Amino acid sequence: MKKNLNILTCFSLILIFFTFLAGCSREPEIGEMVLGGWTNKRGDSHVYLKIKMENKWEASVKIADVTSKIIQVRGKASGKWHIENNSLVLTVFESGVLKVFKKNDTSFFEITKLNDEVMELMDSYGRIITWKAVRPKKGQVNLNIVNSIRMEPFTVNLNKLRSRDKDRYLCLNLKIILKEFMPGADLPKIHPKAREAVLIYLSSLVYKDIKDLETVKGVQGRIKSILNPYIGDMIESVEIDHVIVASTIDRVEEFLIEHSLKARIAKKSDGKDNKEEKVKK
Numbered sequence: 423m424k425k426n427l428n429i430l431t432c433f434s435l436i437l438i439f440f441t442f443l444a445g446c447s448r449e450p451e452i453g454e455m456v457l458g459g460w461t462n463k464r465g466d467s468h469v470y471l472k473i474k475m476e477n478k479w480e481a482s483v484k485i486a487d488v489t490s491k492i493i494q495v496r497g498k499a500s501g502k503w504h505i506e507n508n509s510l511v512l513t514v515f516e517s518g519v520l521k522v523f524k525k526n527d528t529s530f531f532e533i534t535k536l537n538d539e540v541m542e543l544m545d546s547y548g549r550i551i552t553w554k555a556v557r558p559k560k561g562q563v564n565l566n567i568v569n570s571i572r573m574e575p576f577t578v579n580l581n582k583l584r585s586r587d588k589d590r591y592l593c594l595n596l597k598i599i600l601k602e603f604m605p606g607a608d609l610p611k612i613h614p615k616a617r618e619a620v621l622i623y624l625s626s627l628v629y630k631d632i633k634d635l636e637t638v639k640g641v642q643g644r645i646k647s648i649l650n651p652y653i654g655d656m657i658e659s660v661e662i663d664h665v666i667v668a669s670t671i672d673r674v675e676e677f678l679i680e681h682s683l684k685a686r687i688a689k690k691s692d693g694k695d696n697k698e699e700k701v702k703k
Contacts, residue, residue: 459556499523616652
């Protein structure tokens with residue numbers, strides 16, 4: 423009797439275990455799968471739809487050129503959504519683009535296809551509208567769109583006004599901020615000669631050209647002008663987030679190690695700022 427009871431207990435535990443596994447591996451519901459960002463091209467316009475938690479949605483209609491760079495924002499809209507009988511129901515509360523989203527209108531879209539890449543919706547006229555997903559890769563935690571390029575740090579010998587002037591080395595770390603792109607568009611590639619052009623410019627500088635905050639701002643503007651032709655005139659601004667003038671090669675090497683990719687990742691994880699020798703401001 424005791425043996426049969428033990429067998430029954432073991433069987434019950436196994437059944438509970440597999441039931442738990444089945445619950446963990448369940449297919450996501452439609453309401454979960456539609457969450458996130460979606461894009462759809464309509465003529466010369468791009469519609470970006472963001473379906474949010476708490477049954478809210480917002481959208482923007484923009485015009486982009488052939489490079490996917492935003493050249494005009496037509497308007498925005500927002501409202502509520504829910505799933506009903508395999509249909510996505512959108513209700514518009516606010517709209518600045520009445521041709522796309524009519525204010526106070528409720529539309530039913532039958533979901534004909536839905537996966538990690540696309541969402542196909544059929545409207546009341548039988549037309550299929552295809553939305554492409556804009557989702558983070560595995561490991562990312564948000565849907566922020568990356569629109570900047572981090573360049574490797576620059577180190578050059580500063581020019582001398584007189585031959586007897588002591589050697590100084592300019593070390594700077596910069597980031598390129600790009601103009602607004604459509605969600606999901608690929609970032610532009612930097613031409614290999616772009617870095618060389620910046621190095622030539624920086625090597626022509628003397629100490630007084632980067633001695634304070636105002637002169638550093640001027641350098642940022644000049645670097646933007648140099649880089650823009652190499653990136654299709656897509657730069658919004660150039661940000662120099664760390665600059666020093668070193669008097670020894672050892673300090674230059676420390677700067678390069680500090681701003682290597684591995685060091686930047688570690689610094690970001692720790693959330694700690696190392697004390698560093700900065701240009702006098």
